[in-house]
Amino acid sequence: MQLPITARVGEVISRRLSRLSAPALQAARAAAILQSDFDVELVAELLGAPLLDMAAAWEELEAAGIVRGHGFWHDLVYETVNANIPASVRSLLHRAAARTLERAGGHAARVARHWQEGGKPDLAAPAFLRAAQEAQNRYQLTETAGFYVQAAASFEVLGRADEATSARVEAAHVQEQLLIVGVQ
Structure with a gap:
């Protein structure tokens, strides 16, 4: 369960974000869409x-206490950045994230969710099928079933x-396989 951001904390973080340059703010938004396992590259x-332009923006984000290493400085910073991404920008970033992760060989489940959030069910459905196959290959049957259901919804x-x-x-x-092995 996530606690709501208090008005004061949200205000402090929002003030930090408002002082960022446009490239740094876009980098923070892109990082929020990726959510985890991100870096400047x-x-x-x-x-x-x-890359060198983004490195300068990244340094600005680190100096402002927005990111550190491969993550956000704090969950509340992530939540504030994520909550303040305009809807039109959010869907564009999700589609860009899906393309980027596909090229990088990212997990099909992450790619599928980005296509879904980006409003592209035609690309999400086959990605969910790939995610189901990946999960089945790892014997993660509960996840496998869930990905098939999500693929069906997209179709x-x-x-x-x-x-x-x-x-x-x-x-x-x-x-049925889950019932046979006694997992519910």
């Missing part, structure tokens, strides 16, 4: 920015009933 690629949004049904059937088969 990945953020630069996501934004299509020159339904697209009006592709046959593919949605096929994904649901796969989810049901995995659920």
